[in-house]
Amino acid sequence: MRKKKRNNHYVLPIALFIGTLAVWIVVRFISDPHHRYLIWGIDVSSHTGNIDWIKVKEQNVDFVIIKASEGATLKDKSFRDNVKRAQEAGIPVGAYHFFNFNRKGTTQAHNFLNAIDGLKIDLPPVVDVEEWGNVVRRPRKQIIADLIDFVKLVENTTGQKILIYTNKDTFKWYISDAFPENDIWICSFDHTPNIDKPWTFWQYHHEGRLKGVQGKVDFNVFYGNTIEWKQYLNNKKR
Numbered sequence: 001m002r003k004k005k006r007n008n009h010y011v012l013p014i015a016l017f018i019g020t021l022a023v024w025i026v027v028r029f030i031s032d033p034h035h036r037y038l039i040w041g042i043d044v045s046s047h048t049g050n051i052d053w054i055k056v057k058e059q060n061v062d063f064v065i066i067k068a069s070e071g072a073t074l075k076d077k078s079f080r081d082n083v084k085r086a087q088e089a090g091i092p093v094g095a096y097h098f099f100n101f102n103r104k105g106t107t108q109a110h111n112f113l114n115a116i117d118g119l120k121i122d123l124p125p126v127v128d129v130e131e132w133g134n135v136v137r138r139p140r141k142q143i144i145a146d147l148i149d150f151v152k153l154v155e156n157t158t159g160q161k162i163l164i165y166t167n168k169d170t171f172k173w174y175i176s177d178a179f180p181e182n183d184i185w186i187c188s189f190d191h192t193p194n195i196d197k198p199w200t201f202w203q204y205h206h207e208g209r210l211k212g213v214q215g216k217v218d219f220n221v222f223y224g225n226t227i228e229w230k231q232y233l234n235n236k237k238r
Contacts, residue, residue: 033204039222039229041065042208043096046078048215053082053089055212062229063092063222065126065185068115071100072107075115083119092233094123096165097150101134105149112150113157122233125154126185128165129174144178151179163200171195185220199223200232 034040041063064086067076086093097112151162165185166175185201186193205219
């Protein structure tokens, strides 16, 4: 009985397809976000400790967002020095305010605006909104109203749309309905952030280590390619 010849005509294409698919799955669903997205950065505060910004730049950090202020009166003691030295190293800089749920929005906005006064900040202004670190003593509606006041005052003063940092629960509770037009910087330790709105930045790690940095840093990625990143930097104004 004659054996049928094995048809190898489709073997190589199928093998190549399977190999390509496997690589895509690893890159898209398994690998670190740093490898899945082209633009990568960090955020820091005075709690991070001493930072050698030249060494940070050498590790291909594309941006840094630095804490400027918190609540009604607190200003981060390292903010201005970090901004100056990061920009001297050639790293685009952003500034954020930690929003306090028990202080008036306008008062906090003035604190933030005073903290960044006279500085050329490369990224849009940021407000950090999260229940962690806050004692919630007022009704949700009042907190949202104060947050709206903060956003309006900062946007009207700077001429830029605010970027809102938050997590999944806080986004749903305070941000989703009240700020449909603002970009979101989402904190999520899931494989991919799961919110009902496209995100612009994703903070995916709180325990990062870099050469030249005394303490731990947060790792972040930007949702977009290098061209979109340049456009984002150039079009941060409303």
